Amino acid sequence: MPDVNADSERATSRTGPLGRLAVPGGILAVVAGAFAYVGTVDPNQPGHYPVCPLYLLTGLYCPGCGGLRSAHAFIHGDFLGALQDNAMAVVGYLGFAVLWTVWVVRAARGRPLNLGLGPVHLWTAGTLLLVFTVVRNLPFGGWLHP
Template sequence: MNADSHPAPPTPPRAVPYAAEPGPAAVPPWRRLAVPAGVLAGVAGAFAYVGAVDPDEPGHYPVCPLYRITGLYCPGCGGLRSAHAFVHGDLLTALHDNAPAVAAYLGFVLLWTVWTVRAVRGRPLRLDLGPAQLYGIGALLLVFTVVRNLPFGGWLHP
C-alpha cells in the first residue's frame, strides 16, 4: 500500500448552534422592568406598613435583641422609627433616630433609579464595590455604633 491509498480522515460533524438567548433589544421593556418594579413594590409596601404602624407604640415590633440583653444600641436601632418619621416627612426626626438608615433610604432611591434606567436601555446593573469601599462602610457603621453608645453620643440615641 502506498501513502496515496489511505482514506482521508473523516471530517468532524458540523456543530449545530444552540438557540441564542435573545439580545437586550429583543426583550420587551415591560419585561426588563419587571424585577426593578417588583423590588420597588416590596420596598414601598414595607415603608407603607411602617408608616401606618407606629414603632413607638408597644407590641407591634420586637425589641432589638442586642439592646434588650446589653442595653447597647446597634447600628440598626431606631431604624423603624427613622423609617416611620421619613414616611411622614419628618426628616430631622428620621435623622435623629438613625442617620445611617436615612442615608441608606436615599442610597436605595439613587441605586434603584440607576438600575431602572439601565434596565430600560437593556444593560445590567453592575456594582463594583471593592474591599476598600466595603471596609469604609463597615468602619463608618462601627464608629457610629461606638459613638452612639458613649456618654457624649446621647444625641444619637433613637
C-alpha cells in the same frame, strides 16, 4: 473563564422593556409595602414590633436601633426626627433611592447594573457603620441615640 458581564448584557438585551423592569419594579413594590406598613403601624407605640435583642440583653444600641421609628418619621415628612432616630437609616433610604433609580435607567436602556464596588468600598461602608455603632453607644454620642 466566561465573561459574566457580557453574558448578562446579552441576556438583558434579549428581554423586552417590561421584562427588564420587572425585577426593579418588584423590589420597589416590596420596599414600598414595607414602608407603607411602618407608616401605618406606629413603632413608637409599644407592642407592635419586637424589641431589639441586643438592646434587650445588653442595653447597647445596634446600628439598626431606631430604624423603624426613623422610617415612620421619614414617611410622615419629619426628616429631622428621622435623622435623630437613626441617621444611618436615612442615609440608607437615600442610597437605596439613588441605586434603584440608576438600576431602572440602566435596565430601561438594556444595560446591566454594574456597580463596580470593590473591597475598598465595602470596607469603607463597614467601617462607617462600625464607627456609627460605637459612637452612638459612648457617653458623648448621646445625640445618636434613638
